[in-house]
Amino acid sequence: xxxxxxxxxxxxxxxxxxxxxxxxxxxxxxxxxxxxxxxxxxxxxxxxxxxxxxxxxxxxxxxxxxxxxxxxxxxxxxxxxxxxxxxxxxxxxxxxxxxxxxxxxxxxxxxxxxxxxxxxxxxxxxxxxxxxxxxxxxxxxxxxxxxxxxxxxxxxxxxxxxxxxxxxxxxxxxxxxxxxxxxxxxxxxxxxxxxxxxxxxxxxxxxxxxxxxxxxxxxxxxxxxxxxxxxxxxxxxxxxxxxxxxxxxxxxxxxxxxxxxxxxxxxxxxxxxxxxxxxxxxxxxxxxxxxxxxxxxxxxxxxxxxxxxxxxxxxxxxxxxxxxxxxxxxxxxxxxxxxxxxxxxxxxxxxxxxxxxxxxxxxxxxxxxxxxxxxxxxxxxxxxxxxxxxxxxxxxxxxxxxxxxxxxxxxxxxxxxxxxxxxxxxxxxxxxxxxxxxxxxxxxxxxxxxxxxxx
Numbered sequence: 001x002x003x004x005x006x007x008x009x010x011x012x013x014x015x016x017x018x019x020x021x022x023x024x025x026x027x028x029x030x031x032x033x034x035x036x037x038x039x040x041x042x043x044x045x046x047x048x049x050x051x052x053x054x055x056x057x058x059x060x061x062x063x064x065x066x067x068x069x070x071x072x073x074x075x076x077x078x079x080x081x082x083x084x085x086x087x088x089x090x091x092x093x094x095x096x097x098x099x100x101x102x103x104x105x106x107x108x109x110x111x112x113x114x115x116x117x118x119x120x121x122x123x124x125x126x127x128x129x130x131x132x133x134x135x136x137x138x139x140x141x142x143x144x145x146x147x148x149x150x151x152x153x154x155x156x157x158x159x160x161x162x163x164x165x166x167x168x169x170x171x172x173x174x175x176x177x178x179x180x181x182x183x184x185x186x187x188x189x190x191x192x193x194x195x196x197x198x199x200x201x202x203x204x205x206x207x208x209x210x211x212x213x214x215x216x217x218x219x220x221x222x223x224x225x226x227x228x229x230x231x232x233x234x235x236x237x238x239x240x241x242x243x244x245x246x247x248x249x250x251x252x253x254x255x256x257x258x259x260x261x262x263x264x265x266x267x268x269x270x271x272x273x274x275x276x277x278x279x280x281x282x283x284x285x286x287x288x289x290x291x292x293x294x295x296x297x298x299x300x301x302x303x304x305x306x307x308x309x310x311x312x313x314x315x316x317x318x319x320x321x322x323x324x325x326x327x328x329x330x331x332x333x334x335x336x337x338x339x340x341x342x343x344x345x346x347x348x349x350x351x352x353x354x355x356x357x358x359x360x361x362x363x364x365x366x367x368x369x370x371x372x373x374x375x376x377x378x379x380x381x382x383x384x385x386x387x388x389x390x391x392x393x394x395x396x397x398x399x400x401x402x403x404x405x406x407x408x409x410x411x412x413x414x415x416x417x418x419x420x421x422x423x424x425x426x427x428x429x430x431x432x433x434x435x436x437x438x439x440x441x442x443x444x445x446x447x448x449x450x451x452x453x454x455x
Contacts, residue, residue, distance in 0.1 A: 037187035051098030070159035075145035097140035102189030130221025147176030156340035171201030172398030196401025198233035203429025204391035214411030226323035268303035279389030281422035296452035325350035386429035
């Protein structure tokens with residue numbers, strides 16, 4: 001039998017089948033779960049919508065669809081509805097008061113199991129909430145449940161299918177969160193990114209995905225892989241919702257979208273040093289992108305990286321491997337037989353990285369991060385691919401994160417928005433990148449790009 005880590009306690013039943021026995025009739029409110037989050041929050045604050053009705057509508061959608069999509073690993077309807085009723089009895093605590101949210105299952109929760117996508121931790125429960133969960137509860141939000149993650153947020157997939165085409169991957173590692181938001185099961189959900197685990201699922205599932213500036217959202221209580229790379233991100237269905245969420249959870253200044261229609265943005269299109277990995281649909285999208293954005297009023301140029309960036313993908317992989325090996329020591333030493341083949345291979349590869357190679361990777365990351373302000377103007381953003389192409393057929397893999405490696409390594413904010421359709425009518429995404437700390441600029445320009453490409 002696995003040895004339960006001492007800092008965990010058992011006692012919460014795992015939920016594989018979600019019972020939808022509730023005391024709320026959702027027949028008149030079945031469409032509440034499709035409302036933009038900001039709109040729903042304003043309606044709750046005005047007394048035109050209850051948190052209970054919104055949560056009930058989300059639970060009804062989960063009951064209807066999650067048997068096929070498989071986005072959730074734990075949902076307790078009675079607990080979620082009770083929490084929503086408590087929110088309805090309170091004075092609003094924040095602009096997101098009463099809003100339900102999903103939690104990637106590598107993020108600790110005191111009242112729900114946290115299993116990290118592995119049988120090693122099946123059915124166990126932390127004694128605390130992660131900071132990012134506690135902050136939302138303090139703001140009056142409702143923890144709806146835990147979403148599926150790949151094993152320890154690495155590459156071995158969970159049960160989740162892409163809600164737009166159940167034969168395809170939703171991406172990873174934040175598989176369940178992206179799928180749940182895309183399928184209207186919840187308006188916002190946490191993910192995490194060490195390489196491309198927020199941005200790629202957002203592109204594959206056709207939703208807004210945010211990888212904020214490194215450290216913007218607290219990582220305390222999140223199962224670590226890499227101190228140099230791990231970032232808490234999230235999914236919404238609109239850019240306005242994404243900006244409002246960061247305002248609440250990170251105390252980030254309010255983002256003003258009032259001038260988007262008259263914006264004349266400066267955009268540097270960057271195909272990165274791994275452009276040869278782009279699939280035909282992405283190549284076709286980017287071949288026409290400059291002209292489309294210019295026609296919409298943007299000042300567009302192509303950005304070529306200097307030679308310092310040539311080995312940045314290798315450096316990111318070294319950092320990921322080297323630090324993951326340390327972070328997963330307890331599991332790999334005590335439960336090697338319970339690790340997937342993919343993770344075992346990653347661990348074996350990681351032993352081959354020397355300390356000198358690790359220091360080289362850290363140094364290259366710092367040099368490239370320092371170079372970025374000289375590559376783009378203060379009022380300029382970068383536009384880059386979010387994935388190699390559309391979501392691939394099959395659930396045995398989660399796609400390649402190659403187009404997020406550079407941006408995650410240098411800690412910049414990135415916002416992924418839908419950018420049209422590719423083969424099989426599946427969504428393509430692009431990511432808008434700004435300088436570190438300038439997340440608001442990324443939001444505003446992402447909304448401008450979204451509108452320009454949707455017209």
